Amino acid sequence: MAESVTRASSSDAAPPPVSEAIQRLRQRKQSFRKQVRARVKSTYPPSEAEKLAAESDKVFARLYDLPEYQSATSVGFFLSMPAGEIQTRNALRQIVKDGKAVYVPRVGLDFEKCDMDMLRCDTTTTPTADGGDGEEDCMFYDSWPRNKWNIPEPPVSTSNVAKPGEIDLLLVPGLAFDAHGHRLGQGKGYYDRFIAKMRDGADNDGERKPYLVGVCLEEQFLEDVPHGVDLGAADDGRGHIIPVSDHDYVMDMVLTPSRTLKVRRS
Numbered sequence: 001m002a003e004s005v006t007r008a009s010s011s012d013a014a015p016p017p018v019s020e021a022i023q024r025l026r027q028r029k030q031s032f033r034k035q036v037r038a039r040v041k042s043t044y045p046p047s048e049a050e051k052l053a054a055e056s057d058k059v060f061a062r063l064y065d066l067p068e069y070q071s072a073t074s075v076g077f078f079l080s081m082p083a084g085e086i087q088t089r090n091a092l093r094q095i096v097k098d099g100k101a102v103y104v105p106r107v108g109l110d111f112e113k114c115d116m117d118m119l120r121c122d123t124t125t126t127p128t129a130d131g132g133d134g135e136e137d138c139m140f141y142d143s144w145p146r147n148k149w150n151i152p153e154p155p156v157s158t159s160n161v162a163k164p165g166e167i168d169l170l171l172v173p174g175l176a177f178d179a180h181g182h183r184l185g186q187g188k189g190y191y192d193r194f195i196a197k198m199r200d201g202a203d204n205d206g207e208r209k210p211y212l213v214g215v216c217l218e219e220q221f222l223e224d225v226p227h228g229v230d231l232g233a234a235d236d237g238r239g240h241i242i243p244v245s246d247h248d249y250v251m252d253m254v255l256t257p258s259r260t261l262k263v264r265r266s
Contacts (some may be wrong), residue, residue, distance in 0.1 A: 010201065028243040032184055032222075036176045039219045044144065052217075053087050056080075059215050060091035061180060062170070064098075066260070068211050068253070072168035074101040076118050076210060079151050086217055089139065093115050096140075103162050104141070106153045107190055111131055116190040121159040170210035172251065177214045178222045181263030182219045182242040182250035195249045214251040220258045229265035 044052040063069050074123060075095055080088040095102060103118040123140045144152040172191055189258040224243045230265055244250075254261045 008265060023243070025243050025245055029184060029187065032242065033175055033187065034205040034220075040084060042218065043219050044084070044217075049083065052083070053090070053150060055217055055257050057088040057090055057218075059217070059255050060088075060094070061088060062255045062260050063091070063213065063215070064094065066213075066253070068169055068213070071101060072211070074103065074120075074166060074168045075165040076162065076170040077105040078137055078171065078173050079153075080106055080173075081151055083147055086215055086245050092139065103167055104154065105190070105194075106158075107147065111138045116194045119154045119158050120166075120195065121171070122153065123229055138196045138223065151260055162198070164200075167198060167210040170195070170198075170212055172212055174214055174216060174220070176220045176242060177216050178241040178252065179254075179261060179263075180241070181214065181261075182244050183214055183248065184242045189247075192249055196247070208252070212249065212251045213251070214254040216254070216256055218256050218258060221254070221259070 059073075059161055077092060078088060079092070080086060092102070102121045102123055105113055105116050107116045121140055141152040141154075144155060147153050171181065174183040174185055174191075183191075195210075195212065195257065199208065251263055253263060
């Protein structure tokens with residue numbers, strides 16, 4: 001399921017034409033993104049930071065009860081933006097407390113390439129403002145540089161990059177998910193490319209690693225087509241709510257504040 005890349009034979013060669021079907025798919029995804037972003041923004045304005053944190057904690061309370069989490073020795077997890085999406089700070093604290101090896105994304109080395117690695121973190125230190133250790137609310141990543149989305153990323157000097165088979169369970173963010181385990185991302189393809197690297201290059205003796213768990217707020221779980229999106233344009237002919245292409249990975253499980261959904265494979 002890895003994405004194929006078509007290379008031009010000369011520097012001035014025109015890119016291959018985009019098919020009408022692909023154009024329609026992109027348009028549908030953009031319509032979905034616009035609607036879901038508006039829904040989240042209206043439900044969780046800056047004044048509702050405590051509500052956002054509380055709903056986020058409900059999602060991860062479901063995570064800790066999963067056998068797949070309890071048996072995992074390593075977890076890939078994202079650091080959340082300051083606002084506008086599910087918050088991960090409290091969950092990361094619990095994952096560290098549970099003794100899991102933690103891997104977090106780094107995408108800032110080349111934004112144009114739209115590539116992502118995950119790096120294993122040293123979670124034993126919690127830098128304070130004065131450079132000391134041990135302040136209760138501090139986290140291991142607080143002193144890291146921030147990327148253009150104001151998300152902390154491992155320093156360039158950090159080189160412990162995840163290899164295929166090293167991450168047991170991967171927590172995947174998304175703008176939206178549906179009951180089929182389909183995910184609508186931000187449109188850059190970071191996670192699909194990363195998952196392809198991990199799964200296609202792994203020798204897992206038949207085991208699918210990493211196990212993919214999509215996490216989202218209730219407003220991001222789509223049981224029907226968002227208001228304002230044309231139903232005919234949204235229908236992919238297979239009854240799927242979120243439009244997907246061949247390189248889009250399907251989650252093994254989706255968690256919201258009110259549900260734990262294990263995806264059935266056809």
